[in-house]
Amino acid sequence: MRTRTKLMLGGAVALTGLLVGLRLIPAGQAAVAPAPSRQDTARAASPASSAPLPTAATPGAAPAPSPTPTVAEAGVDAEVEALITVMRERYGARLDEPSVQIRLLEELMRYFQRKSPDRWREELLAFLQKAFPERYQELAATLRNREDYEKWVKDNDAYLRGLGEKERRAAMWDARNRLFGKETAERIWASELKNQAIADTLRTLDATEGATVTQKLSAYKQRLQEVHGEQAQAYLARHQQETLNRFLDLSSIQRELTQMPPQERSRNLRTIRQELGLDEEALQRWDALDQTRDARWDAGARYLAERQALAKEHSGAALEARLQEVRARYFGAEADIIAQEEAAGFFRFERPRQWGRN
Structure with missing residues (x-):
């Protein structure tokens, strides 16, 4: 019985920590239920046969109070309610977007797979029913498709690894379109499509003979604008270093920079960084870093x-x-x-x- 009591109290402590971490109860109110008295423990440990038999209710008597849930039961309910609040705030307003649905489901999959490895799917579906009843059928269908796609990738791993890049990409998109529908699949993997479009452009630029660094930079910027549209500037702000590195990593760009005199090379590096969104303060830091690197390589x-x-x-x-x-x-x-x-x-x-x- 002592072991059971410790487990129940441990569940209460873990739940309290969760609620405080989620800021659903103030830290100052985090308290643990008092330990049961020795008499309570003795009564709980007595044989079931010693308990009095139930008697018929006296007419007109007040109904017996509902049994108080155990600490463990209350903990589970409160934990689920806390998680519902968090998930609604994080995802609720954006669930029209399939990619957001996938992010929600993948986060919940990780949570419930850790919590209940053997029953995670059943508990996840019950959670969706309670948290998002108006979208339950849609989310449940997306979950099934997500699981089917994951199984397909796992079952075909050896086959996919044996394909070339282009063929592998085509096979994966065929599976996505078949499971999710073409439009939904493109919305789920929109970021991948954009990233691939930029990668294809960079590959083409790298193979273009006779174009200068300036000309390739201009074509790169134009393609970024076409792919990201109105979000191009916001994308550059968030992925500044990545966008810059992908251009500088082109072998043709490195060859041209190597062939330039030091001052011309410095001017070109500054222009590339400036055109890809770096401000004057950042440009000055890069100028200083270039000088330090040059001295080290010398x-x-x-x-x-x-x-x-x-x-x-x-x-x-x-x-x-x-x-x-x-x-x-x-x-x-x-x-x-x-x-x-x-x-x-x-x-x-x-x-x-x-x-x-x-």
């Missing part, structure tokens, strides 16, 4: 030249002793880190320089 090149010369004259402990001096002269406090990298076989300054990236 030091790295000189260090590698000295290292190669020393390796021709020394080996073993003698070589390492000389290299410690050279590293300290070029890299100061970072000398030990570079020594550890080289001991592991990594030579950072033998990597290709990625302008604007390292």
